[in-house]
Amino acid sequence: MRIARFLALPALVAGLAVLLAACSGSTAGPGWTYAPPPPATAAPAPASSAAPSAAPSVAPSVAPSAASPGESPATSSAQPSGVVFKLVAQNIQFDQSSLEAPANQPLTIEFSNQDAGVPHNVAIKDAMGMEVFKGEIFNGVDTRQYQVPAPPVGSYAFVCTVHPNMTGTLTVK
Secondary structure: OHHHHHHHHHHHHHHHHHHHHHHHOOOOOOOOOOOOOOOOOOOOOOOOOOOOOOOOOOOOOOOOOOOOOOOOOOEEOOOOOOEEEEEEEOOOOEOOOEEEEOOOOOEEEEEEEOOEOOEEOOEEEOOOOOEEEEOOOEEEOEEEEEEEOOOOOEEEEEEOOOOOOOEEEEEEO
């Protein structure tokens, strides 16, 4: 019995060495480490009255296209356009549960995350639950301006994608 244990020991040590080498050989670090995305660096809005060619149409299936994960091309520090909403996240909840906007006009959401060190954002979903806008996730205390393409008439949910219990209703008339 002692001989069998003695002979199994080198195999166990070799297996552990292979496992440790596989875990520490990567320069990218462990796959489970969360690093929030860098802040969006969107270009200022063009001065002309023509809409940018990458701007989504009025269709409710608006989706950011050229953004990195966690970023939205509609997130910027540009001047607000259309209707401006001020929305605050504090104590893991929004300060408003309902917003109302005119149809077919762009929106600006001035989103203030007042939860220090806690990530939040605002996403807008249509009646079918499809995401039509997703703002950048960022840690508080900080503020972002989300430029939301003009939504058509309808009822939309707004939600923090990090904390799905943070919800509200956007009614577009």
